[in-house]
Amino acid sequence: MPELPPKRSGDIASFDRLSRLIGDGSLRPHGDKPARKIPSSRGIGSDPISGYAELQVASNFSFLRGASHPDELVVTAAALGHAAIAITDRNSFAGIVRAHHTAKTIGIRLVVGCRLDLRDGTSLLAFPEDRAAYGRLTRLLTLGKRRAPKGECHLDYADLVAHGEGQILIVLPPAEGDVAEFAAHLSLARQVAADFRGRAYLAAHHLYRGDDASRLARLADIAAMTGLPLVATNDVHYHEPERRPLQDVVTCIREHCTIAEAGFRLAAHAERHLKPASEMARLFRGYEDALSRTLEIVARCPSKPARSAIAGV
C-alpha cells in the first residue's frame, strides 16, 4: 500500500503523482489499519492555508444513495488529512452514531449535520451551531417524518425557517440541472440569505462535466448577487472511487431498473469520492475562499457533538 506523499504546495511532481494515485485508484487510503496513518495525516490537516473539510457527505444511511459506511468515510477523511468531516445524510442523523465512534477513535473532528431535501425540490445542508439548534433540527426531522409515509420526509421551507435558529445552511445548486436555470430563480437563494443572515452559504461542486470553469464562475456570480458565500464541497457519495459500481447498483435498486437500462440515472464517472485537500485546491483554483470557508463552518460548529446525537436520536 503506497504511503501518501508529503504535501508541498506548488510541487507539481508530487501533486501530479498524488492525483494519479487518487485518480486511478491505486491509492487505498482507508486501509485496514487506519491508526497507522493518522500521524502523517495530522500534519497535512493542520495546514491552515490548504486545509479542507468535506461538508457534503452521503453515507449509506442516505438510503440507496451513499455507497460507503460512515466509518469508512471518517477513516478516509482522516487518512487524507482533512481537518474535519461532516456526515450529512438525507433527512437523517442515522449515520452520525457510527461516524462519531470512529471519529473519536482515530481522532478526527466530526461535524454533525444533515441534508434536507424539501418538498419543493430545494436541497440544503444544515449544521446546528449548538446543542439547542441540534434539538430543533431533530424536531424538524421528526415533524417531516410524521407527516409522510414511512421512508419519506415532507418538509417545507417554512418549517425550516421555524426551526432555523442556530442552523448553518449550505444551499445546494442543482447538481445535474443547469446552473443557468438556477440563476434565473434566485428568489430562494435570496430568501435563504435574508432568513439566515450570516449563517447561509452556497455550495460549489466540481462536476467534471466539461463546463466546470463557467459553472463555477456563474456560481460565484450568484454568490455575489445573493450574498451567500461560496463553499466548496465534493458531494461525496463514497469514500474511494472503487465504490462507483456499488453506487451504480444502489442507484439501480432505487430506480427499479437494471444497470443496462439505468442510462443517465447513473453518474458518468467516479469523482464523487473523498479527495485530498491538495486535489480540492487544484479543482477550485481561483476559489481558495470557498475552500477555507469549509474550515470556517467547522469552526462554527460545536467541537463535540451533543451527547443526545450520539445516542442516535
Add this chain to the structure above:
Amino acid sequence: MTEKRGGSLPNLCNAVPADEPPFATVTASGGRRLIAALNPAAAKAGLAPGMPLPDALSFVPGLVTAPADPAADRAALTRLAEWCGRYSPWTAPDETDGIKIEITGSAHLWGGEAALVADISRRLLRQQIAHRIAVASTLGTAWALARHAADAGAPALPTSQDERAALAPLPVEALRLDPDTVQGLRRVGLRHIGELYPMPRDALARRFGANGLENSVAYRLDQAFGDLPEPLSPLGETPSRRVRLSFAEPIADPADLARAIERLVEDLAARLAREGMGARRLALGFHRVDGRVEHIRLGTARPTRDPRHLAKLFAAKLDTVDPGLGVEDMILAVFAAEKLDPEQTEFSPHPPAAGVTILPPPLAGEGRGGGIASLLDRLGNRFGLDAISHIEPRQSHIPERASIYVRIEEKRGSASNVIPGSPAGRGPESMNTGLWKMDSGLASSARPGMTSGEPTGNSRKPPRPVRLFRPPEPIEAQWVLPDDPPFRFTWRRRQHRVRHADGPERIAEEWWIEDSAADPRASGDRVRDYYRVEDEEGRRFWLYRAGLPGDPPPRWFVHGIFA
C-alpha cells in the same frame, strides 16, 4: 328486409367432350382398389364411385385410370374458392366437391342473382369446369338444391318463399345427413324431405338425433330453413375493406395493370379518407382467366391512404405477378387499418386553372414524418423491413454508445424495455435532447476562473459534435498539468496550436459491459477526459485523453470536429 342468400356450387370433375373415353380415378382402401371419381362417359357406362376397380374393368375394359390425389383436389378446390372471391369476400370450399359463397349484398353489383349465376357459369365453362349452381337463403337449402335439384346450365334459383316447396321433393340425403341416419329414415318410409315437414319435431329429434348434432334431422332441417344460424367461415382472413375492378377483356400488359392499380388505390384512398382511416396491411388480388389468383401483399410502416404512395408500392412489386393469359378482375383488400386523422398537408392559394389537371394532393401521411414513412415502405417492401435499421438515441455517457441501430421491425414491437433511453423508459432526466445541440459557448480560456460569462445554452449535456469519428483518431499531444487540455497537438500530420479549450468532461467506462474484445482500440481507457478545443484558425475539435496521467502514458484522440 335483407335476404341472406347462400350460393353453392358442387364442382364435379372437369367437363369433357362427349367423345372422351371413360376415365376414373382410383383410390386404395384396405388393400382394395376402388373407383374414386369418374367422368360422364364412365358414368354412362354404368360405373359408380366406390366400385372395386376389377369390377369396373370388367364393365368397361377400356377404362383409363389414374391414382386419386385428394391433396391436389383440395388445393384446386381452394384455388377455385379463392377465385370466387371476385363475387364476394366470403367464400370457402365446401367438403370435397363444392364451394360456398356468401353473396348477400354483392348480388346487386352483378345485376341480380340470376345475372351473377350466369356470370359464374360462363366463366366456369370457359375453364371447362362442370358445375351446378343453386342460390338460396340458407346454406343448407343451397347445398341440397345444388346437389340434388340443379343441373348444368339450369341453376336452382327459388325465391325465398318457394324454398320450402323446392326442398320438399328432394331425397333426405340432401339434408347433409350421415348414411346411417338416411338409412333409418328410409326404413320408416321417409324418403323425401317434404315427408319430414309434418312430422312432430320432438319425435324426429328423439329418433334421429342419436348420431350427434350434425346428423340430427331436426338440426339439419332447422339449418335449411334458417331457424338455426349457419355462418360461413370464409377462406383465410376477411378483409375489412375491398375495392374491385373488373375488365371486359382480360388484361395482361404491365402498363394496363399499373393503370388498374392506380384506379383501385384511388378508390380505396377515397373510401379510407371518408372513414378517417389509413391502411397498414393490404393485398391486391389478380384474378386470372384460368381461375388462378395472384397476390401482392404489402405492409406499411404507418397508416397511409396516399394513393400515389400505395400505387408506387404495388407497382414496385408488379413484376412478381404472372398475369398468365390475362387478368379479368383485380381486388384490392385492406386487412388492417388504423385511424388516420385527416391533415392538411398543402396550402394552395391559387385554384387550378380550368382545363388543367392537377395531381391529387397527398391525402395524409405525406406531411411531417410522412416522407420517412414512405421511404421506409418503399425500401421495406423491396428489401424486407427487417433489413432496415434506424438510429435511436440511447442513454449512455459513452459518446459512441449514445445511439443505437434499431431494426424497424423491432421498433414496431415493444422493444422499449430492451433499449435504454427509449421514450418509454422513465427517468428523472429527459431524453438526451441536448446531445446534438450545437453550442457556440466555448469558454475563452482553459484557466478556471477566467471564463467569459457568455451563455452556454440550455443543454444538460455539454455540446457534442454531430458526427463522431469511428474509431477515434489518435493524435500526438503535448500538455502540462493532469487536468489540462493539450496546448498543441498533431492530427493527420498537421499541427494545431490550441487557443481556447474547455473541459474536462470526465467519462468513466461502463464497468458492467465487457467489450474490450469488440473494440480493441477503446479498451484500456477506463476514464476519458473530453475537451473542446479551438485552434488558431478557429477550428474546433473534440479531443479526449484516454487514461489518466501515469503508467501507461495516456493516449490522445480526436473523437469529432465541431462544424
